Amino acid sequence: MLNVSTDLVEKYNVPGPRYTSYPTAPEWIDSFGPANFKETLAESNNARPPRPLSLYMHLPFCESLCLFCGCNVVISKKHGVSHPYLEKLEWEIGQIASRLDGARPVVQFHWGGGTPTYMSPSQLEDLFLYTRQRFQFAPDAEIGIEVDPRVTTEEQVRTLRRLGFNRISMGVQDFNPLVQETVHRIQPYDVTKRLLDLCRSLGFDSINIDLIYGLPHQTPESFVESVDKVIGMSPDRVAMFSYAHVPWLKKQQGSFAGFIPQGMDKFRIFRSGIERFTAAGYLYIGMDHFARPNDELCLAQRDRTLQRNFQGYTTKAGADLFGMGVSAISGLARAYAQNFRDLDAYYGAVAQNTLPTMRGISLTGDDLVRRAVISKLLCHSVLHKREIEEEFNLGFDEYFPDELERLKPLAADGLVLLSPGSISVTSLGRIFIRNVAMVFDTYLRKPKEKPLFSKTL
Ligand code: SF4
Structure with a gap:
């Protein structure tokens, strides 16, 4: 059985997009x-x-x-x-x-x-x-x-x-x-x-x-x-x-x-x-x-x-x-x-x-990079940084320093595994996959006047 604590559900069950597109x-x-x-x-x-x-x-x-x-x-x-x-x-x-x-x-x-x-x-x-x-x-x-x-x-x-x-x-x-x-x-x-x-x-x-x-x-x-x-x-x-x-x-x-x-x-x-x-x-x-x-x-x-x-x-x-x-x-x-x-x-x-x-x-150049990252997380559960680096000619860790920092609490909660070359979404993380994707959504950091999304769970 998939054991998830009430605290974890409350922590991650927040409003968030379903990512049928990026930008949403x-x-x-x-x-x-x-x-x-x-x-x-x-x-x-x-x-x-x-x-x-x-x-x-x-x-x-x-x-x-x-x-x-x-x-x-x-x-x-x-x-x-x-x-x-x-x-x-x-x-x-x-x-x-x-x-x-x-x-x-x-x-x-x-x-x-x-x-x-x-x-x-x-x-x-x-x-x-x-x-x-x-x-x-x-x-x-x-x-x-x-x-x-x-x-x-x-x-x-x-x-x-x-x-x-x-x-x-x-x-x-x-x-x-x-x-x-x-x-x-x-x-x-x-x-x-x-x-x-x-x-x-x-x-x-x-x-x-x-x-x-x-x-x-x-x-x-x-x-x-x-x-x-x-x-x-x-x-x-x-x-x-x-x-x-x-x-x-x-x-x-x-x-x-x-x-x-x-x-x-x-x-x-x-x-x-x-x-x-x-x-x-x-x-x-x-x-x-x-x-x-x-x-x-x-x-x-x-x-x-x-x-x-x-x-x-x-x-x-x-x-x-x-x-x-x-x-x-x-x-x-x-x-x-x-x-x-x-x-x-x-x-x-x-x-x-x-x-x-x-x-x-x-889409801007940045939108294209983030869309590719979010798509790989949603579709494959594993993101190989090298795939993004080759497609967009950039260094993943240099491009996403804030996002990698923001992933650390999710790693501590068991949603993702971080390694030098990849980000892997765990079985638990697949349930909260919208939350993982949200880390890379730069538009969410803009203040919002009204509620936009349903909850992630
Ligand atoms: S109203 Fe009912 S039948 Fe019509 S689209 Fe919505 S769910 Fe489907």
């Missing part, structure tokens, strides 16, 4: 607009060898709001709202495609939301074919979608598979009836199991299930029951996310604030999940993700090619990510950009034939 989104600036993004996009075509493409499309609609949800969603039971959205999205897809070198292959494609299966089978097909006509997909491209088992039909899944989708990710979160009732997401086990069996029979290469720990009324015992049900379904991958309590951003979360497990209680739930999944043969990739030992994520972690982006861990190193749709984020070699989060603002930009870029950031 609160540091991006509003003055980075469509012109900057177009310039960055054009520059990305000049990289040699050419960088492959990862495409993300945000489909924001859901029929009802799950109260824990931190995504950018539009709630409506009137499915007609999707028609104008798809028109605008197609315009944006066309704009991005026309500006990118057509020879750059799409190696990764993902629809997220919201609930992408809010769309009808014919809408899904039209949108996918529209995209395929404008980009060149690699023969082995990962083509994935997030689905909500409560609203996903057999016809939709068959359509997706026929179109070439080979990865599917299902939201579950928790099977406990009281938890489900409290978060307004009633999802019987049978509904999920039926969908998973259908996906298996249709030959999807990879099936993922999402759980969340730290939801209201969860206990280690109740959570283990949900975990065991998931293990019984044998998904290829599992994401066990920490519930992010950010009521200053998501007001609806306040409704159950008195029932959420905190501190050591939340840690025990996390620990029960991690122990159960690893005992069942899954490997802990880190930062909420598990996979089977022969999964390519595990292989990529072993050969140090694993990377992290807005969709979690990925094996597609070196791809430029282009996000399309409301609130979607693009992550390129030297810049990040985000679209308007508000539907009206997104529609307004497109109506004026303008890319809907709301904010972004061009």
